[in-house]
Amino acid sequence: MGKLCFFLLSVVFLVSLLNGETVTAASRKKVATGVRTRDGSEEWGYVxxxxxxxxxxWLYRSPYRVEDSSKPWPIILWLQGGPGGSGVGMGNFEEIGPLDTYLKPRNSTWLQVADLLFVDNPVGTGYxxxxxGDADLFVKTxxxxxxxLTTLLExxxxxxxxxxxxxxYIVAESYGGKFAVTLGLSALKAIEAGKxxxxxxxxxxxxxxxxxxxFVLSWGPLLKDLSRLDNNGLQKANSLAEKxxxxxxxxxxxxxxxxWSELEGVISANSNSVDFYNFLLDSGSDPLSLTTAAAELSQKNAMKSYSRYISSLRSALPGGGVGDLDSIMNGVIKTKLKIIPANFSWGEQSSNVFNQMVGDFMRPRINEVDELLAKGVNVTIYNGQLDLICSTKGTEAWVEKLKWEGLHSFLSMxxxxxxxxxxxxxxxxxxxxYKNLNFFWxxxxxxxxxxxxxxIALKMVGQITQSPAADAAASAKKDQKSKHEMRKVW
Incomplete structure (x- = not known):
């Protein structure tokens, strides 16, 4: 049944490449505010x-929707990192969307537990x-x-x-977390104001x-414990981190x-180019790398290497492989969507996004997490064990700085x-x-x-969103186990 659903999903998508309702964008000043496929399973537009x-x-409606009067079907808003990473491209086709970059069904799509809303944020990112290209129109903070984002949601x-x-549910990755907490507070304010x-x-x-x-304070000690830095490298890293x-x-x-850029260069030089997105990898010899060359540690090339890293990652999976993201986003996907201005390419302005936010890139947002917790908003933190750039060690350090009243009880559990x-x-x-704070290692x-x-990511997000599909799956698994136990008894 599951394979059939994925096959049908793929067929629907490919048919919609040809049958999406046409809204012509003759220039960048004329863009459609809303377009949908004929079956209503997808909708996209500009605000x-x-x-x-x-x-x-770009909104996808789940074909796995489960109706439950006690639990409404959730929507996940995915926010990519960078800043300048395209959620519509990277998060969608390389991580959690219905299809991969070969336009083949992804059997781990998060559509199994929720509808998915991807946004190219901030303006200048992706599509x-x-x-x-007016520099004054890019966001600075x-x-x-x-x-x-709040205007778009309205x-x-x-x-x-x-x-x-x-x-x-606002789910964010990497720098997207800073967008998520500021958006959470902004959205709450707009909701309370009736807007x-x-x-x-x-x-x-x-x-x-x-x-x-x-995070930068964690890098040196963590890599020293992993034998990726020696004492000389540790001293250099710690000195810059303190600065x-x-x-x-x-x-x-x-x-x-x-x-920060200088520190990444020092660590790369002293670790023989450890991979900042997976400290078990050597970026100098493995395609799964953020930093394939020292030059790519610069802010200007950050998004190019970020995209290549995640693209390469899928090609290493058993039976996997990946098409070229840039090619499909500026080719078949742009054709499908129909409303992308003809004289504009996906990712054309993305590097400008990072450069314009240089003054806010290192600003902490711990206080915003505290505010969300104090307002009773459910906050979930999850971290990959092998991440370096946003290491678990660094995440645990900032969590312990929270002023939230439930922190002591949370940490003691x-x-x-x-x-x-x-x-x-x-x-x-x-x-x-504990209460409205959750952590996944x-x-x-x-x-x-x-x-x-x-x-485990799909299982986790089903739990986070309290998806009725997750409950249904758990119930089916329990029934299957019970039947198995009965067979053993008889």
Whole structure:
């Protein structure tokens, strides 16, 4: 049955490549605000979040929807990192969407537990753009990005009563976590003011750049323990990390960004190019690499290497492989969508996004997490065991800085092991929850948890969103186990 669903999903998508409703974009100033496939399974469009600043979104409705009067079907808003990483491209086709970059069904798609909303955020990312590339129209801060995202949600949700019935879960990866917490607070404010018709279900932060200070301070000691740095390398790394800590505390965020780039170069040179997204890998000899050359540690090339890393990652999976993301986004996908301006290419302005946010890149957002917790919002943190750039060691450090009243009780609780997959009894991770704070430690995963550990990631997100599909799957598994036990008895 599952294989049939995936086959039909693929057929529907490919048919929609030809049958999507046509809305012509003759110039960048004329873009469609909403287009859908004839069967209503997909919808996409542009929102002019500010004059001459256009943000692209793409919504998938799940073919696995389960109706449960006690638990509404959820929607996941996926926010990519970078800043400048395309959720519509990378998160969708390389991580959790219905199809991979060969346009073949993904058997671990998160559509199994929720509808999916991808947004190219901030403006200038992916298919989103600012007219004429006007530098003044790019956002400079996380708060400005959150304001644009809130405007987009108002335009998309306020006109659709069906969407308003589903709780929205903001799930973010990497730098997207900073967008997620600022958006969470901005959306709550808009909801309370009656400007946004939406139910906020929660915020999930996956390997996110919430506290740059704690991450850079973790790099040297972690790599020393892993024998990737010696004492000389550790001393150099710690010296630069302390410099960054001081710059952050003095509000010198642009200088701290420059020092961060310098620190990555020092660590690369002293570790023989350890991979920042998976510390078990050597980026100098493995295609799964963020830093294939020292030059790519610069801010200018950060998004290019980020995209190549995750593209390469899928090609290493058994029976896997990956098409060229840039080619399909500027080819068959652009053709399918029909509304992308003809004279604009996917990712054309993405490098500008990073450069314009250099003054906010190293700013911590721990206080925003505290505010969400204090307001009763469900906050989930998950981290891949093998990640370096947003290491678990650094994440645990910033979590311990929270002023939330439940923190002591949370930290004193025992963890629960997580099992998943055909192996049955292999430990895939651990979790701990107290009130509205949840933490998942994912074993065997680097920076991209849904790619490295798709089974446990899908199980985790079903739990986070309280998806009725997750309950149905658990019930079916329980029934199957009971029948097996009965057969053993008889």
């Amino acid at each position: 002019e979040v500010r004059p001459r600043a256009h943000m692209f979104w 989103s753009f600012v007219e004429e 996380d708060d400005e990005a959150a304001s644009d 335009k998309v949700f306020n006109r659709n009563e069906s969407l308003q019935k589903s709780p929205l 946004l018709k939406l139910i906020l279900g929660g915020v999930a932060l996956g390997d996110t750049w919430i506290s740059p200070e704690d 960054i800590r001081q710059q952050i505390r003095e509000g010198q965020y642009a200088d701290a960004t420059n020092s 025992n963890r629960t092991p997580l099992l998943c997959g055909a192996e049955g009894q292999l430990t895939k991770g651990f979790t701990r929850s 994912i074993l065997g995963a680097g920076h991209f948890v849904p790619v490295d550990q798709p089974c």
